[in-house]
Every structure is written in structure tokens, then in C-alpha cells.
Amino acid sequence: MSYDILILNYMSMLSVPLTPELEEKINRLVEDGVAPNKAELARKAIEFFAEQQAIEDVLRAEKELADGKLLSGDLDELAKRI
DSSP states (O other), X not given: OOHHHHHHHHOOOOOOOOOHHHHHHXXXXXXXXXXXXXXXXXXXXXXXXXXXXXXXXXXXXXXXXXXXXXXXXXHHHHHXXX
């Protein structure tokens, strides 16, 4: 199976309008070797953003725990409170 067919079968495409400044940043990052091409750079950026969001969620949960905002009890009752 060729790479082109593989992409068509397993990946969706997304078209995003970019400002000239963002396009220049993307080109510079690719030129600097952060990713081999723009598409891979976009995939890496999305993965990085998702990881950062997960880290922020954990840190927020740890802070809530430290602040005594612990939920305990019956899950059905807790769900009603949320």
C-alpha cells in the first residue's frame, strides 16, 4: 500500500487559515528541524498542547486536593452536585 493511499484511508485533512506571521513561524520551525514538514509540525503541536492540558488538569486537581476540595461519597449523589 502506498503512503498516499495510507493517508487517504487513515487520516483526515484540515485546512486552517494562517496569518503571515504564523506561517513564517511554521516555516522557521520546519527549517530548524523541529519537524520534517508542516503537517508533522501541526501534529506535534496538537499533541504538545494536549499534553500541556493534561498536566494542567493534574496540577489543578492536586491544588484542589491540597485546598481540601475533596469529593467523597456516593457517585450518583456526587454527580447530582456537579
